[in-house]
Amino acid sequence: MKWKDKKEICLLSSIHGVETVNLQKRGETILKPKLVHEYNDTMGGVDRVDQHLADYTLPRKRGKKYYKKIFFHLFDLALWNSFVLYSKTGGAETALEYRMDIVKLIMEKYHHSEFCSATGRPSVIPTPPRLTGRHFPEYIPGTEKKNNPTRRCAMCARVRDGRGKKIRRESRYYCPEIALLLARY
DSSP: OOOOOOOOOEEEOOOOSOOOEEETTEEEEEEHHHHHHHHHHHHHHHHHHHHHHHOOOOOOOOOOOHHHHHHHHHHHHHHHHHHHHHHHHHHOOOOOHHHHHHHHHHHHOOOOOSSSSOOOSSOOSOOGGGSSSSSEEEOOOSSSSSSSOOEETTTTTGOOOTTTTTTOOSSSSEEETTTTEEOOO
């Protein structure tokens, strides 16, 4: 069925016919298909899910294969549905905390050093600790004076700008494994 209100929309239904409903809007009687009326009445939940997914969905590059877009969208939906079930069973974490925990679990389970094969000659210079191991950035814990403290990023402090001055960049994250502060770009 094709319907035009503000713009044209196409709807397909296996349970609705072509019956119409009379509705009152601003003192005017409007004739609207029953399918459109039921869609508008029940669509609020889907809009809310889309709204929640937009908060945490990663921006993806244009031109990616369609099946990857579908996969990541379905993954986001599954993650949101699992969070809703977790919340209904008494979970106390926020959606972001829940999502971060899932990401950490996936990384711990599937991140293996055998996937990173070394090619070429071995380096003469030892690899810095920030490039080895498994690092999971965490928020800098709050104090009595500051709820969200920031510190100078140890990596950015080494870099100099065009005039030879050190770059100052504050970060709310650090790696407890090596105690270096990380700047989030």
